Amino acid sequence: xxxxxxxxxxxxxxxxxxxxxMFIEKxxxxxxxxxxxxxxxxxxxxxxxxxxxTSGDVRYCNKSILKNPAPLRKILGMVPQEIALYEDLTxxxxxxxxxxLYRMKGKELQRKIDVILELIGLTDHRKDIVKKFSGGMKxxxxxxxxLLHDPxxxxxxxxxxxxxxxxRNYILETVKRLNEERQMTVLYTSHYMEEVEFLxxxxxxxxxxxxxxxxxxxxxxxxxxAENTISIKADxxxxxxxxxxxxxxxxxxxxxxxxxxxxxxxKEVNMFSELAKMAEQAGLELRSIDINSPTLEDxxxxxxxRALRD
Amino acid sequence: MLWQIIKKQALILLRNPVQILLLLGLPIILIxxxxxALSNWMDGESxxxxxxxxxxxxxxxxxxxxxxxxDIESGVIPETAIEMIKxxxxxxxxxxxxxxxxFKSEELANMxxxxxxxxxxxxxxxxxxxxxxxxxxxxxxxxxxLQTIMLHEDISPELRVYHNEQQExxxxxxxxxxxxxxxxxxxxxxxxxxxxxxxAIQIDTNELPGEVKRINQGNPxxxxxxxxxxxxxxxxxxxxxxxxxxxxxxxxxxxxxxxxIANVSKWIYFLGILLSGMIFAFIQLLVLFSFAWxxxxxxxPDLTSFLIVSLFIxxxxxGLTVLLAAISYRLNSENIIDFFGSVVVSxxxxxxxSFFPIGDSSKLLQTLGDLTPNGAGMSAYLTILRxxxxxxxxxxxxxxxxxxxSSIIIGALSFPKRGASA
Numbered sequence: 001x002x003x004x005x006x007x008x009x010x011x012x013x014x015x016x017x018x019x020x021x022m023f024i025e026k027x028x029x030x031x032x033x034x035x036x037x038x039x040x041x042x043x044x045x046x047x048x049x050x051x052x053x054t055s056g057d058v059r060y061c062n063k064s065i066l067k068n069p070a071p072l073r074k075i076l077g078m079v080p081q082e083i084a085l086y087e088d089l090t091x092x093x094x095x096x097x098x099x100x101l102y103r104m105k106g107k108e109l110q111r112k113i114d115v116i117l118e119l120i121g122l123t124d125h126r127k128d129i130v131k132k133f134s135g136g137m138k139x140x141x142x143x144x145x146x147l148l149h150d151p152x153x154x155x156x157x158x159x160x161x162x163x164x165x166x167x168r169n170y171i172l173e174t175v176k177r178l179n180e181e182r183q184m185t186v187l188y189t190s191h192y193m194e195e196v197e198f199l200x201x202x203x204x205x206x207x208x209x210x211x212x213x214x215x216x217x218x219x220x221x222x223x224x225x226a227e228n229t230i231s232i233k234a235d236x237x238x239x240x241x242x243x244x245x246x247x248x249x250x251x252x253x254x255x256x257x258x259x260x261x262x263x264x265x266x267k268e269v270n271m272f273s274e275l276a277k278m279a280e281q282a283g284l285e286l287r288s289i290d291i292n293s294p295t296l297e298d299x300x301x302x303x304x305x306r307a308l309r310d
Numbered sequence: 311m312l313w314q315i316i317k318k319q320a321l322i323l324l325r326n327p328v329q330i331l332l333l334l335g336l337p338i339i340l341i342x343x344x345x346x347a348l349s350n351w352m353d354g355e356s357x358x359x360x361x362x363x364x365x366x367x368x369x370x371x372x373x374x375x376x377x378x379x380x381d382i383e384s385g386v387i388p389e390t391a392i393e394m395i396k397x398x399x400x401x402x403x404x405x406x407x408x409x410x411x412x413f414k415s416e417e418l419a420n421m422x423x424x425x426x427x428x429x430x431x432x433x434x435x436x437x438x439x440x441x442x443x444x445x446x447x448x449x450x451x452x453x454x455x456l457q458t459i460m461l462h463e464d465i466s467p468e469l470r471v472y473h474n475e476q477q478e479x480x481x482x483x484x485x486x487x488x489x490x491x492x493x494x495x496x497x498x499x500x501x502x503x504x505x506x507x508x509x510a511i512q513i514d515t516n517e518l519p520g521e522v523k524r525i526n527q528g529n530p531x532x533x534x535x536x537x538x539x540x541x542x543x544x545x546x547x548x549x550x551x552x553x554x555x556x557x558x559x560x561x562x563x564x565x566x567x568x569x570x571i572a573n574v575s576k577w578i579y580f581l582g583i584l585l586s587g588m589i590f591a592f593i594q595l596l597v598l599f600s601f602a603w604x605x606x607x608x609x610x611p612d613l614t615s616f617l618i619v620s621l622f623i624x625x626x627x628x629g630l631t632v633l634l635a636a637i638s639y640r641l642n643s644e645n646i647i648d649f650f651g652s653v654v655v656s657x658x659x660x661x662x663x664s665f666f667p668i669g670d671s672s673k674l675l676q677t678l679g680d681l682t683p684n685g686a687g688m689s690a691y692l693t694i695l696r697x698x699x700x701x702x703x704x705x706x707x708x709x710x711x712x713x714x715x716s717s718i719i720i721g722a723l724s725f726p727k728r729g730a731s732a
Contacts, residue, residue: 050567073573080564086318088325093318100314101572129325145568 001026001185002047002072002153007056009042016042018209019056024153024187029179031200032189033300039209040189041081041157047187048078048155077151081158083138084145087131091122091141094130095148102149112148119174120144136167143171147178153185154178160195168195175199193297203296207304220299227252229298230271232261233287234279241282248274255301264302311574315582316589322556323590329552337545337598344541344665345534345606361480363413364425364435367447371405374452395460404455404495405447412491421483436472442480445488446470459498531692538602539691540664542595543623543684547658549591550627551651554634557583558644566639580632580725584718587631592624608695615700619690622710626683629717636724658682663689680706683713 003023009016017039024030034040045051046058049069057064060072085094092113099109117123120140130138139159146154156175160168172195178184179199190196196203203220205213213220237256245254245263250271253264265271272289279286292298323329379396387395413424427435435444447469454467471488473481560566569579599616602608610616630650637646659665661678662685668675679685687710690703700707 048567048571050570070573073571076571078568078571080567082562082564084564084568086322086565088322089318093321097314097318098568098572101311101569101574149572 001061002187003059004043004047004053005057005059007043007046007053007058009039009046009051010054015209017046017053020206020209020211022047022204022211022214024185026152026185027179027183028202029175029186029188029200031196031203032187032206033193033196033203033296034189034206035304037208038206040206042209043206044155044157044187044189048076049073072153075152077146077149077154079143079146079154079156079159081161083142085130085138085141088129090127090129091117091133091144092126094141094145098145099148104149112150116144116148119147121170134164134167136163136170139163139167139171143174150182151184153187155187157189158191159188160190160192172198193295193300197296205300205303212303213299217296220296223299223302226267227264227302228267229292229295230263230265230275231288231290231292232263232275233259233290234284235259235287237261238282238284241278241284244278244282245275248278250274253301262298262301264298311578312582312585315579316586319553319556319582319586320590323552332548333545333552333594334597337541338601340541340545341534341537341598341602341606344537345532348533348537348666360423361421361442361477361483362423362425362440363484364427364431364438364441364444365405365409365413365447366427366429366432366435366444367405368429368449369447369451369453371403371452374450375399375403375456378453378456399456399460402456402459402498403452405452408491412487418487422487439474439476442474442477443484444472445484446472455495459495531695534602534606535608535695536667536692538599538606538608539688539695540659542598542602543662543687543691544655544659544664545598546591546594546623546627547630547655547684548651549594550587550630550634551647551655553583553587553590553631554638554647554650555644557631557635558638558647561639561642562644576725580636580722583635584628584632586628588624588628591627592620595620595623610695611697612694612699615694615703616691618700619687619694619703619707622690622707622714623683623687626687626710626714626717629714629721630683632721633717633724636721639726640724658684661685662687680709683710686710686713 001024004020007020008018020039020043022032022043032040032043042051046053049058049065049072052066058066063071065072086097089097095113095116096109099105099112104112113126114123117126120143122137122141122144125133125137130141133141139161143156143159146156159175160171163171175186175188176199179186186199188196188199197217200217202216203214204211205220213223236259242256242261245251245261250269251263251265255262263271275289276286379399382392382395409424409426412418413422425435425441432444432446435441448467451467451469454463454465457463458465458467469488471484473485475481560569566579570576599608599610599620634647634650638644661668661675662682663679664684668679680689686706690706690710693703693706694700
């Protein structure tokens with residue numbers, strides 16, 4: 001339905017996206033993951049016709065949109081990462097303005113606005129100035145504006161950044177419902193791995209302008225099928241213990257946090273006794289050692305060597 | 311579509327009290343302050359001066375004149391000359407002339423408050439700081455003066471004048487008046503000595519051929535007229551920064567991306583910015599001039615010409631608005647708008663003559679001023695206000711239009727092709 005074909009985007013000498021191939025089928029929710037600077041926003045801008053690729057193509061229903069983006073724009077809704085609203089206008093004034101940009105008017109527009117306000121839970125705040133909204137309310141209106149013209153495809157760029165858990169759940173449930181009830185196609189980017197795991201059928205992982213993995217959740221997780229992720233917990237760490245782990249040849253990757261160390265090791269290696277011995281020699285008391293099924297976060301760590309939110 | 315963009319800009323502007331204050335409140339305050347404070351300088355009105363002068367006579371002028379006539383009669387002068395002196399002497403008694411024809415004249419009566427005092431009050435008057443000067447007429451002053459004028463005796467009678475140093479201006483005025491009085495008396499003596507009739511050298515302007523023409527026959531421009539125009543053409547430039555800033559904010563918050571994704575042509579959006587700048591600038595000018603009309607009675611002899619000039623200025627503001635918006639989009643920074651608002655507007659206002667008629671001091675500065683849209687607009691407004699026709703300002707209007715078209719073209723060339731690609 002919508003695809004990037006060998007798309008590269010360069011800014012002066014920097015290649016933000018390198019020969020990216022990506023597609024979204026009708027009715028799918030596709031996740032796009034990557035740390036800051038991975039090239040996600042550039043990819044989204046190309047997909048949404050805001051930016052032309054330096055080379056390659058962007059296609060909608062097998063037709064290039066580079067010369068004529070109108071057919072795509074007609075069925076596309078965009079939720080930018082920023083609050084792309086007029087904060088000095090009320091919720092209803094914002095919806096009216098953007099609705100009229102889509103040539104909606106009169107009773108049809110009014111009916112649509114009522115539906116959207118109900119959907120995003122802002123009916124009681126329709127006449128309030130957006131400036132006075134909480135972060136969560138602004139995010140919801142940001143989504144509402146993109147849904148106003150009943151788009152078939154919606155691109156959401158980190159729509160839950162900086163909001164409370166309640167609003168976040170509300171948004172996730174809304175996206176899920178839109179997909180299930182209206183077969184809306186969604187491209188969803190997020191820093192929150194659990195959001196992508198909850199919502200998405202397929203996932204693309206980008207890093208440094210490259211696509212480094214893609215597939216369904218299960219396919220991606222199978223990347224780690226030959227390895228185990230071990231979580232070690234303690235109240236504090238000491239340098240001797242960390243040095244022992246880092247020098248171990250059987251450990252592939254390591255991530256140290258305040259009270260938890262995550263390591264990735266080959267499945268056949270039994271690390272229990274070795275970890276216990278290292279702790280004893282370092283004079284460290286461990287609270288637990290757990291072997292975990294791989295998560296997308298583990299896959300990301302495996303593929304990029306860094307955490308998603310780094 | 312265009313109407314929606316303009317309406318939205320209007321709503322945002324109206325809900326920003328700081329901008330409203332800058333666009334309407336500030337010029338009104340400045341017109342009031344500058345128009346009032348500089349009215350004396352601009353309107354050529356003199357400062358109200360009231361000078362208290364005391365005059366002490368140590369003689370009785372009438373007795374002095376009679377004494378002079380009596381002495382003449384007892385002398386050896388021919389009878390016909392005595393008759394002439396008897397007739398003339400009372401008329402040229404100097405103190406009488408000084409008091410009645412000078413200090414109490416129509417021209418000086420409002421300025422000079424003459425207090426005639428007795429000799430016994432002299433010390434008291436000298437201690438009174440409210441008097442700018444005390445003039446003391448010594449004994450025999452009139453007698454000696456008549457002898458000098460009529461008998462050409464070599465006597466130099468002198469008045470004693472005590473100046474109050476605390477009232478420098480008033481004391482100088484009195485000093486100047488007495489100097490002029492003395493020069494006229496001396497001139498009279500000279501004419502008398504040479505036997506010339508004073509009437510013979512007086513020029514009757516009524517008998518001069520031709521007519522007296524006024525250099526400028528237009529309506530005078532008051533300080534309030536001047537500063538209403540000066541502040542209006544300066545502050546209307548802030549409309550360009552206000553709309554430019556709103557437009558850049560749309561880019562920064564990705565609202566512009568939403569507009570583009572809604573498949574609205576970027577030229578519609580561009581036109582929306584242009585028309586917003588134009589329309590709001592026109593409304594701003596109307597509000598400011600309406601205020602000036604109601605409060606300061608700044609009225610236009612030809613309303614149509616006024617509206618045409620306002621329209622042209624508004625078009626140039628629209629051009630500036632899209633230029634600022636386009637450059638800020640291109641640079642992805644609002645610094646250019648801030649710089650224009652904080653530095654360029656002040657500079658243009660100064661060169662354009664908004665603060666004072668800088669062009670009066672130099673032809674070059676006048677030309678430079680007219681090269682700014684506000685300066686050209688100001689010149690056009692002033693010409694219209696003086697009562698001239700619209701044809702007299704056509705060159706200013708053409709320049710303003712040219713400036714606007716250039717700004718629009720540069721703005722269009724700088725405007726980004728697509729949303730996020732800027």
